[in-house]
Every structure is written in structure tokens, then in C-alpha cells.
Amino acid sequence: MKIYKIYFSPTGGTKRVVDILGGAWQDEKEVIDLFSWNGIPEYSFDGDDICLVAAPAFGGRVPALAIERLKKLRGNSAMAIPVAVYGNRDYEDTLLELKDTLESIGFHCIAGIAAIAEHSIFHQFAANRPDEEDAEELRGFAMKIQEAVRAAIHGPLTVKGNHPYKEAGSHLTPFADDTCTGCGLCAAQCPVKAISEGDFRTADADKCISCMRCIAVCPTHSRTNDEAVVSRVVEGLEPICSVRKANELFLEGMR
């Protein structure tokens, strides 16, 4: 038995959640990074493997690129735990979409988790989460899942979300100011090549998936989003996002 940590984590919050959860298993671990992706990986899962599969909520949905890459894997009846990571607003259909996708490629979903991480656009929401309180809670979820696996508890797994899924939201394309040194790191790490080698300051809005990786990796903090748009959205989100939300566990056979 192996624990696979499979994640799409543009700015690191999703990875942190998976690392905390994965740390609760003593078994051998392997990482599949769906964001820094170099083609179709050669993986063949076994029925007793457990795959923690995590993606962030983008407008209450799984990022389309994460779904596209995930669909290259084959589950072979391995156990999977879909994990939706969100920035303290709502994850809406993210967890359900992740679970549906995993089942469609042959995984057996035994549990689902919705977890909070710092909002990767509006950093004032869920700042520094997952924190120690989250880590305790997530480790507790992992223990409950391990007990359910040992006791071979089976039954339907119901997670929050609706069919048909909501429409994916609008998006923001970051750009750089004149402090940009032209180092090219943003272009090298953009998953859809939206930043041209010829002009690092702008990005192609039609290609950009608003993942915020380019902002996170810029060593001179030269990249930002449109401030007017950000402050307008923050004002609207403030009442919903300022109250601390709890992580959630959904277990197979749980009512």
C-alpha cells in the first residue's frame, strides 16, 4: 500500500493541506504534481493504494486544467480521497466535480474533504491558513478515514455540491509594473504559456487561467491584479469571507 499525494496547487495552499493530511499516514508516499506537469506520468495504482487528490476552488469549480490533467490517470480501483481547498468563501461544486472525475477514471472514493487555505487572490481572507487549528482538525479527519478503511465500512459517499455544476466564474489576468527585472520566472512557470518571452509585463487574457502562480513566484513582487477590480470584489466578499469557516469531512457510509 502506498499513499499518493496528487495535487494541483498554483500558489501552495492546496499542497500544504495535502502535506498535513498525508503526514497522518506512516506508509510510503509518492507525489504527483498536476501543476508542474511534464506530460502523462506512468502510474499504475493498486486497489490498496490511497490517493489524496486535491484541487483549489476556482469560482466554486475545479480548474479546467486540473481536470484535463487528472483525466490522464487511471484509477484501477485504488481508493481516493478528493480534497477541495478554498479561500473561506465557498467551494460550491468543487468537491463533487472532483469526486465525479475520480470515479469516471476508475477510482473508488472513500471520503471527501473540504479544507480552507489562504485566498490566493484576496490574501486577507483565511490569511495564514491552514493554521495549527486546521492541522489538528485535518489530522483528526485522516485518523477517522484510517479507522473506516480498517473497519471496511462501505456505503454511498455523498458530498456537498449540485448537478449541473455552476458556471465557472470570471477571471483576472495579472500584469507587472516597471519594477520587473525581466528575469522570466513568471513565464517559465505559467502552466498555459500566457506570458510571452518577448514581453513579461503582460499576459494573454485568453490563455490565462488566473491561477496566480506568476504573482507568487515573482522575486521582486512586480506582478499584481487590477487594484480597482480587487477592491470592488473585496468589498462584496468581506461579509461572507471574514467569518472563519470550518474544514469538513464526508465519509463513505456516513449520513
Ligand SMILES: Cc1cc2nc3c(=O)[nH]c(=O)nc-3n(C[C@H](O)[C@H](O)[C@H](O)COP(=O)(O)O)c2cc1C
Ligand atoms: C481564480 C480563483 C478563483 C477562486 N475562487 C474561489 C472560490 O470560488 N471560493 C473560495 O472560497 N476561494 C476561491 N479562491 C481561493 C482559492 O481556492 C484558495 O486560495 C486556494 O487555496 C488556492 O490554492 P493554491 O494555494 O494551491 O493555489 C479562488 C482563487 C483563484 C485564484
Ligand code: SF4
Ligand atoms: S517574475 Fe517578476 S521580475 Fe521576473 S519577469 Fe516576471 S514579472 Fe518580471
Ligand code: SF4
Ligand atoms: S499568467 Fe495567468 S495562467 Fe499564467 S501564471 Fe499568471 S495567473 Fe497563472
